[in-house]
Amino acid sequence: MNSLIYRALVELIQGLAVLMVIAYVMTRIPSFGDLLNRRLSLTHRVILGLVFGLMSIFGTLSSVDIFGGLANFRDLGPAIAGLLAGPVAGGMAGLIGGAHRYSLGGLTAEPCSVATFLAGLIGGFFYLCKKGRPIRIREVTAVMAGITLLHVLVITPLMLGLSNEIRQILKAVLLPMLLVNCAGVALFFFILQNLHRERLNEAEKHRIDSELRIAREIQMGMLPAPSRTGDPRYAVHAVLKPAKEVGGDLYHFFVRDENRICLAVGDVAGKGISASLHMAITQKLLKALAQSGEEPAGLLERLNRELCDGNETMTFVTLLVAFIDLRSGEAVLGNGGHNPPYWIRRGDVSRLVLEPGLALGIREQAVYTNQRLCLKPGDTLFLYTDGVTEAMNAHKELFGDDRLKTALLRVREKDPEAICRGIMEDLAHFVGQSEPSDDITMLVLRLESKEDAAAGAADGC
Known part of the structure; x- marks a missing residue:
């Protein structure tokens, strides 16, 4: 007897495994997933009844004969149909599976x-009793x-009595059917729950991407605007x-004013x-404070105090500021821990x-210095962030200062x-298909070779 029960259990598990693979593939079909995630019409219930009716037939065909009785998981299909879509779908699947079993005959x-x-x-x-509430696996x-x-234990003894033959059959099929049916319904609803979570995660991802x-x-x-003319x-x-986005x-x-510009x-x-929010704050404070007339060092000190105020996360900003007098060509630079620019x-x-200098947002009493530079007509300043020099290729090599120069x-x-455009092309060629590791920013200023600018520069520098 024990060997028969063991054999029946093994064979039923094999059949159930095939069924669960089919069920998993079925739930991957977009139309089937959509069917389960919307309000079901009568047509949808009929479709589900037919699908799970075929599942019930498969449960019969995978049965194991024990003493003239069939150990099977035929009831699994109709039960799932009913749990998913109500008595119409469940009843139809049950009729299909039951009619097929009756056609086979036997005790x-x-x-x-x-x-x-x-x-x-x-x-x-049970579906109706839940009234739309989620159904748990347990x-x-x-x-x-x-x-x-x-x-x-109820229907079969009531209809066939409890002869020794019937007792023997029921004793042999009870445990395999109980274990396989319970495992089957739990696995199926586990697959559905994963599908539902995937759909929710996908919808959330689309929402976040949109935002x-x-x-x-x-x-x-x-x-x-990228260019100023x-x-x-x-x-x-x-x-x-x-x-990133x-x-x-x-x-x-x-x-x-009409003769001075600010670069940063x-x-x-x-x-x-998080970084984008601090970027927005710094951007707005920079322009507001720059109207005070202070040189870059004073501007950086005031901006630093504003960024330190309430900065519990210690988020810091490196910043390079340059004031340029277009009449004389004099450039006054203040550096808050940023990459020095290139001069062409x-x-x-x-x-x-x-x-x-010290990056802004770290120490409220930080002090910054002004440094002066005399630009001539035709000179160019190249300001950039470390995303340029730290761009990395597939071999983990950095673009570096030498390549930039x-x-x-x-x-x-x-x-x-x-x-x-030329630097961006070189970076793209160097990085290849590698994911960008940092933001890339460049700001280029050139004093044009105009006669009035040249005369002013000569006088001022």
Whole structure:
């Protein structure tokens, strides 16, 4: 007897495994997933009844003959149909599975047919009792256990009596059917729950992606236009490419008065939403405080105090600010822990040596210094963030300062927009298919070779 029970259990588990693979594939079909995730019409219930009716037939075909009775998981299909879609779907699946079992004949044909039909109705009744509330795996397992016990211990004895032959059959099939049916319904609803979670996660991802796209548009809209034209004394162009949808890099250029302009490039620690929020704050404070008339060092000190106030997360910003007098060519630079810019003059490219200063947002009493530079007509300043030099390829190599200087030498005679474009092309070629590791920002200013600018520069420097 024990060997028969063991054999029946093993063979039923093999059949159930095949059924669960089919069920998993079925739930991967988009139309089937959509069917389960919306309000079910009568047509949908009929479709589900047919599908799970075929599942019930498969349960019969996978049965194991024990003493003339069939150990099977036929009731599984109708019960699942009822639990998913109500008594119409469950009853239809039960009729299909029961009719097929009855057509095979045998000692237990009639009680098994009736039990299969009732399995669908019981599942459907439980569906109605839940009134749209989620059905838990332990609940469906308990319902399936009750259906199996009703089938084996109530319906069959009532219809066939309790002869020794019937007792022997029931004793042999009870445990395999109980275990396989309960495992089957639990596995199926586990698959459905995973499907539901995947759909929710996918919807949430789409929502977040949409919000990030909007945030990116807002962030990019806060930056000045990439190019500034209209004043023949200078040309300027900027590029900002976030590593993610939004980033923490910033650039700014604006006119302080008719003869002076302000340039700034910064990098907020971190990436993503948090960095973008600090970028927006820094961007707005920078322009507001720059109208005070202070030189870069004083501006950085005031801005630093504002960023330190309430900065419990210790989020810091590196920032380079330059005020340029277009009449004299004098550039006054203040550095808050940022990369020094490159200076292009008469075909030569050199990196400026600046006092590094402390990044903003760390220590409220930090002190910054002004450093002066005399620009001539035709000179170019290249400001950038460390996303340029720290761009990494598939071999974990950094683009580095040497490659950047070489790239600048190649494009040194070009206008600011062409310089930015050339550096971006070199970065793209170097990085290849690797994911960007940091935001990339460049800001290029060139003093144009106009006679009035040249005369002013000569007088001032």
